[in-house]
Amino acid sequence: MNNQDTNQTITHHIRNYLHLLRQALAGGDQDYTSLKLSTAIFLLSVPMVLEMIMESVFAIVDIFFVSRLGSDAIAAVGLTESMMTLVYAIAVGFSAGTTALISRRIGEKNPGAAAKAAGQSMIAGLLVSSLLAIPGIFYSYELLKLMGASDSLALQNHGFTRIMFAGNAVIMMLFIINAAFRSAGDAALSMRVLLIANGINLVLDPLLIFGFGPIPAFGIEGAAIATTTGRGIAVAFQLYVLFRGRMRIKLKLVHLIPDFRLMASVIKLSIGGILQNLIATASWIVMVRIISVFGSTAVAGYTIGIRIIIFSLLPSWGVSNAAATLVGQNLGAGRPDRAQRAAWITGFANMSLLGLISILFISFPGFFIRMFIQDEEVIRAGITCLQIVSSGFLFYAFGMVMTQSLNGAGDTYTPTLLNFICFWLIEIPLAYYLALRAGFDTNGVYYAIVIAESTLTLLGIYVFSRGRWKLKKV
Numbered sequence: 124m125n126n127q128d129t130n131q132t133i134t135h136h137i138r139n140y141l142h143l144l145r146q147a148l149a150g151g152d153q154d155y156t157s158l159k160l161s162t163a164i165f166l167l168s169v170p171m172v173l174e175m176i177m178e179s180v181f182a183i184v185d186i187f188f189v190s191r192l193g194s195d196a197i198a199a200v201g202l203t204e205s206m207m208t209l210v211y212a213i214a215v216g217f218s219a220g221t222t223a224l225i226s227r228r229i230g231e232k233n234p235g236a237a238a239k240a241a242g243q244s245m246i247a248g249l250l251v252s253s254l255l256a257i258p259g260i261f262y263s264y265e266l267l268k269l270m271g272a273s274d275s276l277a278l279q280n281h282g283f284t285r286i287m288f289a290g291n292a293v294i295m296m297l298f299i300i301n302a303a304f305r306s307a308g309d310a311a312l313s314m315r316v317l318l319i320a321n322g323i324n325l326v327l328d329p330l331l332i333f334g335f336g337p338i339p340a341f342g343i344e345g346a347a348i349a350t351t352t353g354r355g356i357a358v359a360f361q362l363y364v365l366f367r368g369r370m371r372i373k374l375k376l377v378h379l380i381p382d383f384r385l386m387a388s389v390i391k392l393s394i395g396g397i398l399q400n401l402i403a404t405a406s407w408i409v410m411v412r413i414i415s416v417f418g419s420t421a422v423a424g425y426t427i428g429i430r431i432i433i434f435s436l437l438p439s440w441g442v443s444n445a446a447a448t449l450v451g452q453n454l455g456a457g458r459p460d461r462a463q464r465a466a467w468i469t470g471f472a473n474m475s476l477l478g479l480i481s482i483l484f485i486s487f488p489g490f491f492i493r494m495f496i497q498d499e500e501v502i503r504a505g506i507t508c509l510q511i512v513s514s515g516f517l518f519y520a521f522g523m524v525m526t527q528s529l530n531g532a533g534d535t536y537t538p539t540l541l542n543f544i545c546f547w548l549i550e551i552p553l554a555y556y557l558a559l560r561a562g563f564d565t566n567g568v569y570y571a572i573v574i575a576e577s578t579l580t581l582l583g584i585y586v587f588s589r590g591r592w593k594l595k596k597v
Contacts (some may be wrong), residue, residue, distance in 0.1 A: 150311030201426030216397025230455020259288020395535025424504020447531030
């Protein structure tokens with residue numbers, strides 16, 4: 124092959140790639156049960172990765188502006204977000220149940236049943252969110268104290284906690300409806316929803332935190348107001364699109380009439396997803412509680428380090444969500460072997476993505492931490508967190524895909540058991556021993572995280588390889 128032929132071949136590949144990229148970002152009606160697997164994974168993964176980046180930008184933007192208020196404010200956000208992970212866990216759990224049901228119905232070519240499942244998931248999510256709001260609204264100060272905050276920290280910053288819990292319904296709806304869009308194959312729409320929410324939050328955060336002209340400075344509470352407002356407007360847009368009826372899922376008022384039998388199916392599937400996320404995220408609360416023993420500087424360093432890590436992991440969750448959609452839809456279409464191939468291919472692609480990010484975090488941790496704070500003690504604490512935890516990224520990447528693939532198949536209980544073993548029987552006891560008994564201090568917590576997550580991945584690969592998930596009925 125001469126140089127001209129080589130150049131033509133490269134040009135052809137670039138054009139094909141750009142065409143697929145435009146197609147992925149624009150969205151469209153695709154049958155993911157018949158497309159070439161690599162194409163299907165790409166078309167789903169690109170908008171899902173961008174969606175997860177948009178979700179993580181919420182946390183990054185908040186901590187960027189709040190860091191100007193000092194280490195106590197950063198610690199308050201970290202402690203609150205550790206408690207809010209329970210809300211996220213439930214929202215993600217409902218997303219897992221929603222994904223399993225809707226992707227299976229779409230694979231069966233039954234969009235009406237998919238829309239009804241979406242409506243029942245939304246009702247269930249709203250009921251749960253109303254219960255979660257109560258303790259946060261009335262006991263925000265006590266909750267911060269329970270998490271290890273000092274009297275002054277809790278007194279000055281508990282308004283942030285109150286607002287975040289009071290507005291948890293918009294988080295719930297945002298996750299559930301976007302899961303409905305993704306599992307139907309409308310991943311590009313989910314991405315646009317988060318783009319709207321982030322744009323609003325990015326503008327409102329500095330205005331409400333620091334004030335501008337007639338707008339008063341709300342301080343740390345301004346961050347909570349901005350985030351809740353951005354998400355709330357995004358949910359309004361989601362509902363507009365659902366009822367407009369031009370996407371795969373066309374919601375009607377009749378779909379919101381409680382169907383207790385279908386709602387029970389949603390809840391049954393979601394309970395596994397909720398439990399696995401509650402088990403995982405509750406362990407993070409214990410982690411930050413152990414770290415709080417070493418002072419607010421350690422908590423602030425941990426908070427910034429973990430925020431950066433979450434920012435990098437959420438795109439990988441986007442790739443994993445693509446695997447869940449493909450597994451569910453292909454099982455619905457009666458193609459279990461194709462579902463399995465989709466999971467393996469996605470797993471290796473995710474490892475490549477997260478492996479590159481790991482190299483950056485290990486090699487240049489200080490660069491990323493200094494983007495948020497200039498306090499040298501906090502920087503040192505954040506560097507340690509970032510380097511140690513990111514060393515396990517290759518394992519995390521493949522483990523995410525295995526977990527989400529099982530969830531997409533409707534087997535939400537196996538990952539729950541694996542999470543319990545790895546996080547509560549391994550991670551928490553090991554972190555306590557290494558940090559508070561063996562003298563590793565905060566490093567002990569980070570080592571325990573890497574060991575537990577790596578073990579989870581190995582167990583997930585073993586379980587997925589056995590193939591029992593192929594027989595799951597939803």
